[in-house]
Amino acid sequence: MPAESQTRPPRADAVRNRESLLVAAREAFAEHGMDVSVSEIAQRAGIGKGTVFRHFATKESLTAAIVSGRLDELAVTGRTLLEAADPEAALLEFMTAGVELHVSDRSFCQAATTDVRRDPVVRAAADRLSGVAEALTDRARRKGVIRGDITGQDVIRMLTAACQAAAPDEDVTGAWRRYLHLIFDGLRAEGARPLPPLPPTA
Amino acid sequence: MPAESQTRPPRADAVRNRESLLVAAREAFAEHGMDVSVSEIAQRAGIGKGTVFRHFATKESLTAAIVSGRLDELAVTGRTLLEAADPEAALLEFMTAGVELHVSDRSFCQAATTDVRRDPVVRAAADRLSGVAEALTDRARRKGVIRGDITGQDVIRMLTAACQAAAPDEDVTGAWRRYLHLIFDGLRAEGARPLPPLPPTA
């Protein structure tokens, strides 16, 4: 059998542990931000600290895995939204989902300020997401409802902007909807004013 | 002399040291974010670590002092902008100054995500700033150039939003101007759509 896999498949309990670890990490990060200790995550997952480092050589790579996972989640919902009938509504819904993600996950807000984004894994996920955003924007733009000088990158940026405005503090009241709408209005074609062009390097 | 100050005035060198400390802290925070060590700041200021803690009992209070200082800077420029002829331009310029502040200071971006904002000193400065923003917004709104349902709080929020969008990474190219304009367009009266109301608690 020439096409045989060289390495044995991972043990069953290892797979289980990995899963609990990922779940625990996702929860812990969401609740307390990216600076929860590895020990705490391990405890939460019901496994030893050593096991964590067996699955992820470093804490950085763990966080990278979680963050990139979140990005991919959003990319997936974005991709399904590409099938939606109304491009404008779809774009708004996409952005809404993005902000919701940020609001429900403290670590995700911090991620924007941190070096995690340098990580190749995260970079890749971000690029995938960018592609989806670009497609969604394209559709809306083609329909003329969105100003012509807006890129997918812009949409992503404005999305993170909206959730920043959403007051990451005790405000669970959903004030972010207000700001998202405000920003979304700025994206609309009607009443648009010319935008300063992006500097050459970008 | 009944109105005499109870405590002796601080020593001259103490004043000097305090000043270097503040300058060093401001620079260090701006460059490396809020997690620079106290020792590093002390070294940078050319004083001992103990001296830092003499002036500020805790690191938290140091950061609070710096952050509130920055907020006050912005409040000052805002106040002078109140005298400007064109309310719209004034508002835009105010927001521009705010974003510029964020972009030039890594710690300031992080501050939005952290607990520093709970600190009473910071709270007070933020309130002062809020007042100025409210006044500036009022003027612009009264002239009808800004949509009617916008508050000063909104302006502040959108300001921090803009600088979040400004890609706090290596991007020194000033792409944030683009996003600020985009957001500012969303604040304009023309083409505005009704905003979802703020939840009751806010």
Place this chain on the structure above:
DNA sequence: ACACAAGTTGACCATGCGGTCCGCTTATGC
């Protein structure tokens, strides 16, 4: 049933942090 490798674990280590303390220096008032 067995042997063995894959996997687990928690004690352990090095490091870096915020914060303390006490002996020393120095500005200040007379």
Place this chain on the structure above:
DNA sequence: GCATAAGCGGACCGCATGGTCAACTTGTGT
């Protein structure tokens, strides 16, 4: 000048963290 207390500094402490390791457990193929 001198006495005095305000100010200074850096060795030091306790603590938490990311990461390692060697002894032990357990799933798996035969």
